[in-house]
Amino acid sequence: MNTAESVLGMLREKDRASGEAIAKTLKISRTAVWKAMNGLRDLGYVVDGDHKGYHLVSVPDLLHPFELRPILRTKTFGKKIEHHMTIGSTNERARELAEEGWPDGSVVVSEAQETGKGRLGRGWSSPRGGIWFSLILTPDMRPNEAPTLTLSGGTAVAEALVKAGFDAKLKWPNDVLIGDKKVCGILTEMSGEMERIDYIVMGIGINANCRVEDLPKEVRAKATTLLEVKGSPVNRKKLFADILLAFEGIYGLGPDEIISRWKKRSATLGRRVRIHTQNGDIEGTARDLDATGALILELASGERQTIYSGDCEHLRIV
Numbered sequence: 268m269n270t271a272e273s274v275l276g277m278l279r280e281k282d283r284a285s286g287e288a289i290a291k292t293l294k295i296s297r298t299a300v301w302k303a304m305n306g307l308r309d310l311g312y313v314v315d316g317d318h319k320g321y322h323l324v325s326v327p328d329l330l331h332p333f334e335l336r337p338i339l340r341t342k343t344f345g346k347k348i349e350h351h352m353t354i355g356s357t358n359e360r361a362r363e364l365a366e367e368g369w370p371d372g373s374v375v376v377s378e379a380q381e382t383g384k385g386r387l388g389r390g391w392s393s394p395r396g397g398i399w400f401s402l403i404l405t406p407d408m409r410p411n412e413a414p415t416l417t418l419s420g421g422t423a424v425a426e427a428l429v430k431a432g433f434d435a436k437l438k439w440p441n442d443v444l445i446g447d448k449k450v451c452g453i454l455t456e457m458s459g460e461m462e463r464i465d466y467i468v469m470g471i472g473i474n475a476n477c478r479v480e481d482l483p484k485e486v487r488a489k490a491t492t493l494l495e496v497k498g499s500p501v502n503r504k505k506l507f508a509d510i511l512l513a514f515e516g517i518y519g520l521g522p523d524e525i526i527s528r529w530k531k532r533s534a535t536l537g538r539r540v541r542i543h544t545q546n547g548d549i550e551g552t553a554r555d556l557d558a559t560g561a562l563i564l565e566l567a568s569g570e571r572q573t574i575y576s577g578d579c580e581h582l583r584i585v
């Protein structure tokens with residue numbers, strides 16, 4: 268905990284705290300108190316000060332560790348958080364930190380991204396108000412087991428959204444939908460060798476308190492935001508803390524349990540779908556997931572085909 272965070276802790280506890288009392292309790296100089304106060308104000312904390320002392324008037328709506336730590340109930344996820352007001356991509360930054368050896372469960376979060384990344388070189392629009400973050404994971408598993416880990420990220424988000432009152436569903440492999448529109452996308456990137464994972468960076472983007480009009484024209488028809496669905500802003504800090512808690516709870520479960528949790532919230536199984544793969548499109552009915560998280564498709568001929576990767580399109584129910 269740095270000085271500013273300790274000072275903030277005291278301001279939260281006491282209605283009014285004098286500079287002298289803060290300095291004495293934290294064993295720091297009056298100048299250090301003053302500097303910490305300025306640092307907090309720069310972040311958007313409103314602190315009144317008069318001869319009787321300092322008083323915390325309001326806190327900023329930021330996914331900053333100062334705001335998250337008091338409400339996080341996790342053991343490892345989010346114990347290290349790097350926060351940005353804006354960044355290119357949290358995934359890129361998380362990769363750098365993973366290379367530096369940041370531990371399992373570390374988080375990079377940004378209030379906005381300038382060059383957010385989707386899968387396969389696509390872009391991800393990330394205006395202010397969303398929840399854009401990446402987790403560094405160092406699971407003890409082989410690379411071929413990683414697909415179920417990807418499913419657990421989507422499941423955690425969907426379960427946290429359900430807890431917050433949203434009817435969130437999952438589209439294979441990893442989109443979270445509300446009413447068939449995409450509200451969250453996940454980008455999993457792995458570094459390692461055939462037999463061993465060095466680390467995984469899982470990037471999760473949630474359209475929380477942004478408006479659909481803030482997204483590019485071409486994605487609006489297929490996208491939604493929590494603000495739009497609810498009609499009023501959600502508590503981003505609580506939702507973020509709940510997602511980390513849900514994910515920590517699923518992380519480390521066996522593949523069978525992850526897959527069964529995923530299936531409970533699936534919007535894909537039982538639907539007619541078109542899968543865009545590198546080798547062309549395949550249409551059929553999504554029947555099941557196999558033990559590795561691959562999609563089992565029933566073709567018109569009745570034959571079953573296992574799909575390991577691709578973009579899934581839900582076809583209209585006619």
Ligand code: BT5
Pocket residue numbers: 355356357358359380382383384385386387389390391392393398399400401449450451452453454469470471472473474482485486489490491
């Ligand atoms: C994804 O890709 O869904 C993965 C998105 C991952 C974003 C997170 S945010 C934090 C972390 N840092 C990053 O740089 N990325 C991760 P994909 O399935 O390829 O979907 C991308 C497509 O979704 C785009 O081509 C658009 O059509 C559409 N799209 C772009 N922005 C969107 C948004 N905010 N909401 C819904 N759809 C969007």
